[in-house]
Amino acid sequence: MMKLIVWAQDRWSSPYNKSLRYLPFGLCLKIGPRVMANEANALRLVERHTQVPAPQLIGFAKDGLGDGYLLMSRIPGVPVDAVYYRMTYEERAQLTKDLKDHILQYRQIRNTSPYLICNTLGGPTYDHRTDTGDVWGPYRTKDEFTNMLTEGLEDLRDQPPLSALYKKHHRIFFTHSDLHYSNLFIHKGRLCGIVDWECASFKPEYWEFTRAVWSFMADRQREQNYRLAFVENYEEELEAERLIWSKNPVY
Missing domain, CATH: 3.30.200.20 (Phosphorylase Kinase; domain 1)
Known part of the structure; x- marks a missing residue:
């Protein structure tokens, strides 16, 4: 081999x-x-x-x-970001519906690790979104994870919007963690593949949404597309994440 x-x-x-x-x-x-x-x-x-x-x-x-x-x-089709500009509104709406169905499916994958927030093998998680050298964890509690995200913002943790990350109950789900349009493949107007699972891990439920929006911070249309791909409303978490992005920018 x-x-x-x-x-x-x-x-x-x-x-x-x-x-x-x-x-x-x-x-x-x-x-x-x-x-x-x-x-x-x-x-x-x-x-x-x-x-x-x-x-x-x-x-x-x-x-x-x-x-x-x-x-x-090999997955057939082409990356969505290569053809998004010429997709019809109907095709974009279908893409969102397909993505929503797939997210609901893989959220059913169970974590068998003793750690709450970790990669799929129970070890440290790799993610471009944080400024901790890309690798962090694993964590036994959500607060440990949130403390890492808000490092340097300790004085703001008890105030909105950051307090929502601590006070709200969040389920921990299997998460792709990089649903950038370059990782979504489309064929004949339908989502035919999701690739690049290197950041896959178990994380708080809002992470899949806010992490995807982070990839397109200046594009409100794509942000709305991602918003419609989730049953839940994560606006409070997104507001908190926007504050973190502004205070601790990661490129």
């Missing part, structure tokens, strides 16, 4: 992402230091417990230099 992976690494490349290699027979190889066992396990869980269209895991390996190799099936 490793010999095949190394050989393929030098022969195929992706037009969208240099860490990807599109192989024959409908396969795709993801390579790099950020390719971890957590993503492989996330794909395994999604396939086992849902009907969410995601790459099918073929195999995972890590070399002695720290690079991970994730072999999986």
Whole structure:
């Protein structure tokens, strides 16, 4: 397997992402230091417990230099962000409906770890959204997680809007954690795949929404599309997150 992976690494490349290699027979190889066992396990869980269209895991390996190799099936279609500008209003509405259905499905995946907030293997979570070196946790309580988010804003924790993150009850759900339109694939007007599960983890329920909005902070239309993809209302949490983004910007 490793010999095949190394050989393929030098022969195929992706037009969208240099860490990807599109192989024959409908396969795709993801390579790099950020390719971890957590993503492989996330794909395994999604396939086992849902009907969410995601790459099918073929195999995972890590070399002695720290690079991970994730072999999986290739998703058809194109990234939504490549065609969003020419999608009809009906197609955009359908995309939101499809995304809503998939989110509801993978939220049913259960956490079997002793930690409350963690990656799919019970370990630290990788996420571009925080300024703690991308890796944080795991945490046994929601407050520990929220304290990390609000570090440097201790004097504001007891006041709105940050107090909502502490005082409101939040369920902990399986979360993709990076629903950027580049990770949503569309084919014939329908959402046909969700890719890039490297940040998948168990997090407070609002995180999937606010994390997605963070990806498009200046685009109110896309923000509304994400809002409609959730049954719940997370406006208080979004207001709190906006304050955190302004005080502790992460790029």
